[in-house]
Amino acid sequence: MTPRWTATGLSQDLPKGVVMAGHWQGHDLAVWRSATGRLQAWNDRCPHRGMRLSHGFVRGETLACIYHGWVYGAEGGCKHIPAHPALTPPATITVTAFACVEQDGVIWVAPADMAGSPPAVSGVQPLRSVSLTCDLAAVLAVEPALLGQDILRGTVQIDGQGHDVCLLVQNNPAGLTLHALCGVRANKVAASHWVENLRRRAEMKVAA
């Protein structure tokens, strides 16, 4: 598979001091925002005993593992091992960092050496992320106005009016996730209902 930028969440869902699980093409990631707002995406595995770092906790500019409290700082280097407070951890203890960029209210991830910027999604505002139990084909089949592959875009009827929507496609191990954005003039509650209805129609199509 060609490496490309993947949307793994919306900025609004990752405040300062929070870590969440993310994904890039089958890789599990811990995506986190430091106290000052710095965003990072790392391999979701503490090198010590394999615990998911997305279950960890953010203190200041560091992410710590929930299991033994190992502390990781900028670029994934281990800064502190609580069981040995006086020890300076060897520089070889690192978590693999991914490229992580915030743009248009969307959190994008890619391998660290990825060149260029994520695709722009202008003219729309972040709405919400939803997961689906069906595949993308079912979504496209019930809403022909949406065009595209990784970025679905089109004008759809929300509250009886045509509004621009944009759905960023993320294929996770557990299924399909869509990060939805909508036209700036659309009512967010109505747009949210439209997204839920789209999901319902697509999943029912598969069930039938």
Next chain:
Amino acid sequence: MIQLYDYVLSASCYKVRLMAALVGVKMDLEAVDFHPGRAHKSVEFAQLNPAGTLPVMVDGDMILTESTAMLVYLAKRAGPQWLGPDDAKSAAQVQQWLAFSGRLAASLGMARLHDMLLYKGDIDAWRAQGHAALRELEAALTERRFAGGEWLVGDTPSIADIACFPNAALSQDGGVSLDAYPSVRLWTRRIRALDRFIEMPGIHRLHELSPTPKVA
């Protein structure tokens, strides 16, 4: 003192322990050997609660066997602001969520008992119903966020939030991940950050709230 017949791993018992801690009410906890002893199904326990469920709250001559009723009792006595706003719509919405919390228990709660304590039943159905309930909770909390709201009803946390919190926060114990529910995740964090919050097994302490220890 209020007496609570309690089991440490029960989400419903925790709901009441948490509420009591938040409003500052001390209770006398009576541990019941729910597992492996199944003491809640014993003849002795049936005299207290014929339904054989936990928790049971006893205060004087009052016996309560529904955890949401216990939330009302604790809030009314020690923290009326936890009952939610007084207008008709808000009061009804609080009741709506108290009833909805029963759906979380009947789906996510059962999936958890299946995966953890080997309860027999249709695990796929419980997980599917759990996802369906979480989708409703996620939609409601997301719409509240659009309007700047952080809690299920009103501008402050209420018994509605506490009623729904345990089974939502423990969903992974039953094999249901919260990864796909960002608004639910942020809401559970807000509850875990409340002053006087207490945890239970499966819901870890927010260590970020305590300061980094000084390194010698």
Next chain:
Amino acid sequence: MIAQEVLNEWYPVAMAAQIRAGQRRVTQLLGQPITVELQKGAIVVTGQGGALHVTEAYGHVWACPGTPAHDLFPIPEALEPCRRLVDVGVVRVKCSPLRAVENFLDIAHFPFVHTDVLGAEPHTEVNRYEVQIREDSDEVWATKVTFYQPQAAKSAEGGIVTQYMYRVAAPTAAVLYKTCPNRTDAWDVIGIFVQPLTEELCDVWPWMALYDDVTPQAELIAFQQMIFLQDRSILENQIPRLLPLDPGMEIPTQADLTSIAYRRWLKKRGLTYGAQMVAA
């Protein structure tokens, strides 16, 4: 194909009291279906190929699907008349049975996973302790382990520096000895007996032999279940699910000497059910 070394070991498969009370347990051992039940007053474990070797000890039924390489390990303390023996009950965990045992041997996680009970920041340091593989019994032992604990046991009042000894007595069973809050001349004994259902799924049976004649049984059970359920959410989120025996896969420190010895002991004895040999 499961190695003969694995098949010739003893594994816990049920709580004896439940089987004696007439319950029939349909379960798995090493990926094979088994049934544990009472037949004419005797506990019988039946697999696809017939009856398994059975023994009853420490509140539990133990089975060996092969030819037992040795008797079940002894816990002499279990026979002391004044001890309270507590069957804590089964808890299922989606992890390798070996990861469940390794976590039981670990103290460095106490401040973060059992916060304000078995540990608390800033008391995170793990002092040097001694680890050996005892030749006579072929067991892994860790001794002279100490750790500061805010509430070491149900009967403990306030924080104490607790002393521990750890012992791996079988591939999926370990026992710890820790400071008894009520007596200076004896240890509390806590066991973790792990039934490998498959390589990535296990039933865990914690068990205790305590000097505590005050605390109600239900509270003792609740305390130990609380501790183990705090571990469960860790165990279900370690990657990979299998325990890596390849030294390059995970990074231990001096605090992990017991875990290092356990992994070596498993590898040397060919007890690799639930283990990952090479990095995937």
